[in-house]
Amino acid sequence: xxxxxLIVDDEEDFLEIMAERMEGKGMEVTTASTTDEALAILEKExxxxxxxxYQMPGMDGFTALKEIKKKKPESQVILLTGFATIEKGVxxxxxxxxxxxxxxxxxxxxxxxxxxxxxxxMLIVEKQTEKKIKDIILRHGA
Amino acid sequence: xxxxxxxxxxGLHFFRTIITSTSHELKNVLAIINENAGLLDDMNLMYQxxxxxxxxxxxxxxxxxxxxxxxxxxxxQRMNRFAHSVDEPVKKIDLRDALILxxxxxxRLMASxxxxxxxxxxxxSVAITTNPxxxxxxxxxxxxxxxxxxxxxQTIDLEITKLKDGAGIYMSFAGLKPAxxxxxxxxxxxxxxxxxxxxxxxxxxxxxxxxxTFPENIC
Numbered sequence: 001x002x003x004x005x006l007i008v009d010d011e012e013d014f015l016e017i018m019a020e021r022m023e024g025k026g027m028e029v030t031t032a033s034t035t036d037e038a039l040a041i042l043e044k045e046x047x048x049x050x051x052x053x054y055q056m057p058g059m060d061g062f063t064a065l066k067e068i069k070k071k072k073p074e075s076q077v078i079l080l081t082g083f084a085t086i087e088k089g090v091x092x093x094x095x096x097x098x099x100x101x102x103x104x105x106x107x108x109x110x111x112x113x114x115x116x117x118x119x120x121x122m123l124i125v126e127k128q129t130e131k132k133i134k135d136i137i138l139r140h141g142a
Numbered sequence: 143x144x145x146x147x148x149x150x151x152x153g154l155h156f157f158r159t160i161i162t163s164t165s166h167e168l169k170n171v172l173a174i175i176n177e178n179a180g181l182l183d184d185m186n187l188m189y190q191x192x193x194x195x196x197x198x199x200x201x202x203x204x205x206x207x208x209x210x211x212x213x214x215x216x217x218x219q220r221m222n223r224f225a226h227s228v229d230e231p232v233k234k235i236d237l238r239d240a241l242i243l244x245x246x247x248x249x250r251l252m253a254s255x256x257x258x259x260x261x262x263x264x265x266x267s268v269a270i271t272t273n274p275x276x277x278x279x280x281x282x283x284x285x286x287x288x289x290x291x292x293x294x295x296q297t298i299d300l301e302i303t304k305l306k307d308g309a310g311i312y313m314s315f316a317g318l319k320p321a322x323x324x325x326x327x328x329x330x331x332x333x334x335x336x337x338x339x340x341x342x343x344x345x346x347x348x349x350x351x352x353x354x355t356f357p358e359n360i361c
Contacts, residue, residue: 010253011170013206017177024184055166057253082169083162103169104176 009053048118054081076117227275271359317350
């Protein structure tokens with residue numbers, strides 16, 4: 001099954017080309033050019049990975065990351081930034097990002113990270129489902 | 143001749159803000175060019191496997207690359223001109239040119255705060271002798287204050303007026319609502335800049351008006 005990815009970046013050319021390249025690698029790609037648009041999409045759809053630009057107009061990357069995690073805690077967010085520092089990387093991980101990559105990113109590495117994110121998300125969803133089933137059994141008495 | 147200088151090194155903070163913002167923008171340009179090159183590589187690999195290449199698509203990618211190279215060139219030119227603002231402590235400048243450079247170079251910063259700044263067209267050029275770097279810093283500080291105090295989408299109109307013995311920059315924007323805690327502006331930083339530039343700042347938050355006047359010559 002192909003990876004379902006949401007790319008969030010205000011650079012339209014970047015979105016268009018990244019989406020084309022990732023689709024060429026068999027991924028299912030949705031794009032958003034604002035964080036508001038991305039949050040609206042995430043309300044309706046679920047993704048294996050969210051590729052989020054750190055410097056978006058109107059909402060910085062960390063705030064956007066917090067909003068995404070609040071809306072969809074199981075989201076696997078990979079932040080892209082112009083300049084990745086250790087401090088920013090640590091902060092991103094603390095806020096729940098799975099990775100923090102510097103632009104221009106290597107698509108091979110990014111693809112690998114997306115695959116890892118998908119596996120991680122499947123495990124989280126499996127655990128959530130298991131918990132839900134256990135709760136139902138407990139409530140109704142097996 | 144001795145010129146007034148800032149007592150603290152607050153100017154460095156402004157310099158850093160501009161350089162980090164423009165270098166981030168350059169990284170975005172590089173990312174687009176990098177993905178373009180990657181896509182051309184992908185197409186080349188497909189061609190080697192016997193899959194025909196879409197000529198129109200190749201042409202589009204070339205156009206996008208040229209466009210991004212032009213964009214990078216403009217960013218670097220602006221960065222260079224901005225860096226030269228610190229060359230001379232006092233210089234005769236065209237106020238309009240200085241504001242065009244400032245609004246261009248801070249475009250991304252302002253967009254990140256959801257602020258749009260319009261330089262009212264038709265304003266005549268006004269030449270003053272001042273510190274070009276501190277002037278930009280003071281104007282930026284005012285824009286930044288209005289943006290942060292607005293906390294929402296804001297449009298700021300900038301107008302230049304020639305005065306009898308100098309020039310004025312007038313900002314108009316949607317009036318600011320009273321804040322739960324008192325806003326402090328101008329802060330010590332702006333007060334220091336105002337003193338060094340021999341300028342005067344007046345602010346009417348509820349009416350959405352801010353003005354800064356500069357002498358024709360600070361020497």
